[in-house]
Amino acid sequence: MGTGHLQIDLSALAENWRALDAMTACETAAVVKADGYGLGAARVAVALAQAGARTFFVAVAEEGAQLRATLGDGPEIAVFSGHMPGDTAILREARLTPMLNSPEQVARHLGALPGHPFGIQLDSGMNRLGVEPADWAGLRDRVLPAGPTLLMSHLACADEPDHPMNAAQLAAFRAMTDGLDVPKSLAATGGILLGPDYQFDLTRPGIGLYGGLPFAAAQPVVRLDLPVIQTRDLASGETVGYGNSWTAPAPTRIATVSGGYADGLIRSLSNTATLWMDDTPCPLRGRVSMDLLTVEVPAGAAPDHLTLIGPHQGVDALADAAGTIGYEILTSLGPRYRRSYP
Numbered sequence: 443m444g445t446g447h448l449q450i451d452l453s454a455l456a457e458n459w460r461a462l463d464a465m466t467a468c469e470t471a472a473v474v475k476a477d478g479y480g481l482g483a484a485r486v487a488v489a490l491a492q493a494g495a496r497t498f499f500v501a502v503a504e505e506g507a508q509l510r511a512t513l514g515d516g517p518e519i520a521v522f523s524g525h526m527p528g529d530t531a532i533l534r535e536a537r538l539t540p541m542l543n544s545p546e547q548v549a550r551h552l553g554a555l556p557g558h559p560f561g562i563q564l565d566s567g568m569n570r571l572g573v574e575p576a577d578w579a580g581l582r583d584r585v586l587p588a589g590p591t592l593l594m595s596h597l598a599c600a601d602e603p604d605h606p607m608n609a610a611q612l613a614a615f616r617a618m619t620d621g622l623d624v625p626k627s628l629a630a631t632g633g634i635l636l637g638p639d640y641q642f643d644l645t646r647p648g649i650g651l652y653g654g655l656p657f658a659a660a661q662p663v664v665r666l667d668l669p670v671i672q673t674r675d676l677a678s679g680e681t682v683g684y685g686n687s688w689t690a691p692a693p694t695r696i697a698t699v700s701g702g703y704a705d706g707l708i709r710s711l712s713n714t715a716t717l718w719m720d721d722t723p724c725p726l727r728g729r730v731s732m733d734l735l736t737v738e739v740p741a742g743a744a745p746d747h748l749t750l751i752g753p754h755q756g757v758d759a760l761a762d763a764a765g766t767i768g769y770e771i772l773t774s775l776g777p778r779y780r781r782s783y784p
């Protein structure tokens with residue numbers, strides 16, 4: 443077996459959904475954009491639907507159409523990018539609910555698909571997606587009679603509970619939605635943890651389902667084992683890998699494992715990551731190559747694999763070593779691994 447083995451624990455995923463659901467009194471949806479944060483949207487969404495999720499969010503209509511084919515007619519599937527040019531047929535045929543982001547999208551949707559469900563995404567200060575407050579003031583009397591299914595917005599700093607942006611966005615969202623008799627949603631994973639003021643009628647967790655921060659109490663979902671291709675003994679002063687970026691200070695045993703930056707093991711892990719031989723930490727030596735890592739193992743050791751994501755090092759610890767966030771590690775994992783869903 444030349445490729446790494448990615449294990450995705452669907453019971454832990456379902457457990458995380460239930461744990462986040464138990465923190466609120468409202469509906470808990472599930473965000474499965476970017477192929478379920480890289481873990482396989484079809485497998486992930488079926489497991490979450492079995493756990494009880496009835497509403498799913500994706501980034502773009504094409505992801506929604508694939509998800510509809512997987513999940514069948516029951517669940518609601520909502521699209522964050524709204525109703526883009528060219529989306530009309532796919533939204534209609536896959537019965538997707540676009541979250542409309544601008545007056546142009548509202549006009550496009552009400553013109554092309556009258557009577558078809560939609561929600562409105564409002565900008566409460568992140569300045570990324572959503573209808574601006576001034577535009578909403580001019581639109582709402584036309585939009586509300588058409589029956590939006592959801593009014594939503596997104597928090598920019600929810601992973602920092604003390605950040606003043608949280609309260610500022612909550613106030614902006616309330617100013618745009620208070621008194622309107624439409625279901626409301628503000629919280630993703632971080633927002634759920636901010637407490638009941640942020641939870642409204644529906645929450646939209648993503649990363650917490652997949653075992654990532656800011657949901658520190660999450661069950662780990664991912665394990666990644668990389669096969670060792672060969673081992674060799676270096677004399678003091680020999681170098682390892684491209685650019686000779688690591689020199690053995692003493693006799694050293696190096697294992698070469700299958701997996702590299704083409705598999706999402708990004709180059710910023712070079713000379714900093716740790717892999718594990720069961721309970722023994724094994725430092726990555728030299729640069730990450732496209733398909734290979736070179737790792738120091740104890741003298742005489744000949745492991746058949748090393749663990750990169752597992753009990754000793756979760757997704758966020760690996761992300762820290764790479765100078766990034768768990769979201770980027772997960773969504774970069776790529777298609778080459780053998781995947782199993784125990």
Ligand SMILES: *Cc1c(COP(=O)(O)O)cnc(C)c1O
Nearest residue numbers: 473596630631646647648649650
């Ligand atoms: C990605 C996303 C989410 C999920 O966020 P997490 O931090 O992964 O829980 C929710 N809402 C919107 C608008 C998003 O873009």
